[in-house]
Amino acid sequence: MKIHEIGEFGLIARLTSGMETGGGVVKGIGDDAAVLDSGEFLLLFTTDAVVEGVHFDRRYITVEDIGYKSMAVNISDIAAMGGKPTYAVVTVGLPDDFDVEDADAMYRGLRQVAANYGVVVVGGDITSAPVLIVNVALLGETAPDGVRYRSGAQPGDIICVTGSLGGSAGGLFLQGNEEFPCPEPLRDLLLKKHRRPEPRVAAGMVLGGLSGVHGLIDISDGLASDINHIALASGVGCHIYKAAVPVEPAAELVARRAGKDPVDWALYGGEDYELLFTVAPGAMGEISAALLACGADCRPVGRVLDGEGVWLVLAEGSLTALTGGYQHFSSAGGKDRGSRP
Numbered sequence: 455m456k457i458h459e460i461g462e463f464g465l466i467a468r469l470t471s472g473m474e475t476g477g478g479v480v481k482g483i484g485d486d487a488a489v490l491d492s493g494e495f496l497l498l499f500t501t502d503a504v505v506e507g508v509h510f511d512r513r514y515i516t517v518e519d520i521g522y523k524s525m526a527v528n529i530s531d532i533a534a535m536g537g538k539p540t541y542a543v544v545t546v547g548l549p550d551d552f553d554v555e556d557a558d559a560m561y562r563g564l565r566q567v568a569a570n571y572g573v574v575v576v577g578g579d580i581t582s583a584p585v586l587i588v589n590v591a592l593l594g595e596t597a598p599d600g601v602r603y604r605s606g607a608q609p610g611d612i613i614c615v616t617g618s619l620g621g622s623a624g625g626l627f628l629q630g631n632e633e634f635p636c637p638e639p640l641r642d643l644l645l646k647k648h649r650r651p652e653p654r655v656a657a658g659m660v661l662g663g664l665s666g667v668h669g670l671i672d673i674s675d676g677l678a679s680d681i682n683h684i685a686l687a688s689g690v691g692c693h694i695y696k697a698a699v700p701v702e703p704a705a706e707l708v709a710r711r712a713g714k715d716p717v718d719w720a721l722y723g724g725e726d727y728e729l730l731f732t733v734a735p736g737a738m739g740e741i742s743a744a745l746l747a748c749g750a751d752c753r754p755v756g757r758v759l760d761g762e763g764v765w766l767v768l769a770e771g772s773l774t775a776l777t778g779g780y781q782h783f784s785s786a787g788g789k790d791r792g793s794r795p
């Protein structure tokens with residue numbers, strides 16, 4: 455059997471079935487980060503690799519941005535647990551003819567975002583490789599009651615997102631269509647959203663501190679895919695209201711000019727690294743006020759239901775199944791996003 459026949463998630467299930475937990479393992483495989491009991495606080499542990507030709511194409515993205523993004527996506531996974539990122543180790547694979555100045559630039563980007571979010575790089579490894587590979591492993595921490603899981607959603611919860619979606623997809627579109635007419639400030643804004651996402655660490659820590667917040671994940675694969683992760687892990691169904699999905703205004707403009715559906719970018723584009731979470735209805739006021747105080751919006755986009763399945767509710771009230779998102783090795787479920795880190 456070939457890997458593409460079972461896909462990324464099938465392979466993970468196969469490799470990890472029967473893997474031991476227990477001891478200090480509070481939550482093992484299956485969320486944005488592992489959760490480990492370290493006594494007075496919980497330790498979070500995550501890792502993510504980016505590979506040239508799979509996640510990015512160096513014709514379109516600078517090595518400095520690759521360094522930035524490889525660290526930023528790991529920080530986002532700690533935010534997705536409600537945690538504060540702390541220490542990282544970084545492994546890079548480099549072709550023999552890679553320029554030293556490019557290695558400098560890559561680390562400049564990586565160190566910049568690490569410093570912005572209080573992450574200290576404490577070690578790593580360098581190896582020769584046929585293409586550029588960057589792998590970050592990152593620790594974080596939360597108070598014992600400050601962690602949130604994908605599996606926490608409860609029927610009746612309101613589904614919310616921070617910020618707006620589709621900006622990264624807009625940047626990816628502009629990156630691949632350099633001649634597309636677009637005002638320079640909008641182009642810069644969308645390219646930055648794609649290349650230098652700002653992980654929602656402050657918002658994640660706020661959400662972890664509020665008991666009315668139940669389920670939590672970051673939007674890496676796209677709202678459509680990531681709400682399915684919450685639904686599956688929580689054993690619930692979800693309705694997402696198409697008209698309520700907050701589309702990044704600059705992306706909406708570009709999508710309309712390009713004849714694309716902006717909501718598709720927001721639902722399926724991915725890589726916005728906003729937070730997606732579910733909230734007890736009575737706690738909405740408190741939660742949106744707390745998020746506003748740390749500079750993040752709280753946008754209700756749907757509702758958690760009894761049962762199973764995720765549905766997009768169209769303006770006239772009809773339902774369509776909401777599936778999709780990126781999956782490695784998959785010929786059926788995956789889609790090629792060109793320069794996806």
Ligand SMILES: [Mg+2]
Nearest residue numbers: 486531672674
């Ligand atoms: Mg994630």
